[in-house]
Amino acid sequence: MTSQNHGFAIEPKSLPTNWEPLFSNVNDKTNEGIVHNSLPYFSVQFHPEHTAGPEDLECLFDVFLNLVRENAKDLITEKLVPITPVVAKKVLIIGSGGLSIGQAGEFDYSGSQAIKALQEENIQTVLINPNIATVQTSKGLADKVYFLPLVPEYVEQVIRSERPDGVLLTFGGQTGLNCGVALNKEGVFEKYGVKILGTPIQAIIDTEDRQIFSERINQIGEKVAPSMAAYSVQESLDAAEILGYPVMVRAAFSLGGLGSGFADNTEELKSLAQQA
Incomplete structure (x- = not known):
């Protein structure tokens, strides 16, 4: 049983007594899961084994297996930490930086798409990228563009001036990643209250540092x-x-x-x- 399918979804207000929403879609606020307060019943509108959300929800299978002797709502609440969506009105995007012809063009493309996606949500976009020969720096794409070097000193100046609510670090390739890690280490994001959107800093460090990455792979038993x-x-x-x-x-x-x-x-x- 699913609470949403093929364009139809349960209206949370119509749920009978002892039933309540379990998951909601962050984008359109529709219901994507329901749970009973006392009986061992719950449903989700996605495939937990395929990392449907920002965190792996495979633990829901453990909850299901334990339902024969426990309460579904209590188990799920214990396993999962509620995610509070970041409400951002202005987002800073770390751009692709200097590129040679034919090199790393995907970062220019991904950054351009990120700007378009944010604008569709009526979020103001601020781009910092010193490379004028990119699509993302084209006139009329981002709301504001700073043609400055992608180094912590200049990025902090832009943050101080613009005061964005959030920042995207993963759309500028290695240059953006390195800059973001350095800014976080210096405490710049915390100082100005800037939320890191998308991939967390620690995940960037874990995948870029070869020793840490190898240790993480061994921890999960990947061959x-x-x-x-x-x-x-x-x-x-x-x-x-x-x-x-x-x-x-x-x-x-x-x-x-x-x-x-x-x-x-x-x-x-x-x-x-x-x-x-």
Whole structure:
């Protein structure tokens, strides 16, 4: 049983006694789940096993299996933390920065689409991007554009001047990610009350730092090729001797994949490591 399907949804006000909404769609406020106050009944209008929301909801299956002896509402409340939507009237977008012809054009595209999506929701957009040869800096796209370097010092000046409610860091590629991590470390976002929208800072760090990423993968038991983190050319060479050639090198926090690639021998690895 689902509470919403093919354009039809339950009106929460029409629910009988002891029934109440469990999930609501943040976009159109329609009901996407109902739960009984005392009986072991609940339903959701999505597939929990496919990470339907911002957090993995696979735990709902654990709730279901325990319903034979517990209360559904209490179990779900215990497992999940309610998410309060961020109400933003103005959003700062960290742009794609300097790009070479044919390089990382997807960041210009994604940033442009982000601006359009925000404007459809009547959210004011402020873009910072020093590259005039991009679509996202075109006249009339963003409400305001700052042609300034994507470094913490200048971004903080824009935040101080514009006072945005939120910021998007993941639409500018590696430049935007590095800048966002640095601003967060310096406490700039907290200082001006700017909410980080989309991917959390810690998730960016966890995926960019190769050692942390490897540890996270091991924690969930995912089967991947063995890897080691290195912080110098010599450490890279030592790691390759343990892992065995050929090796795939992935530099952390690097622009345009600099220092990444495949190495079949010591000389090729040394050449890559010196660029990282």
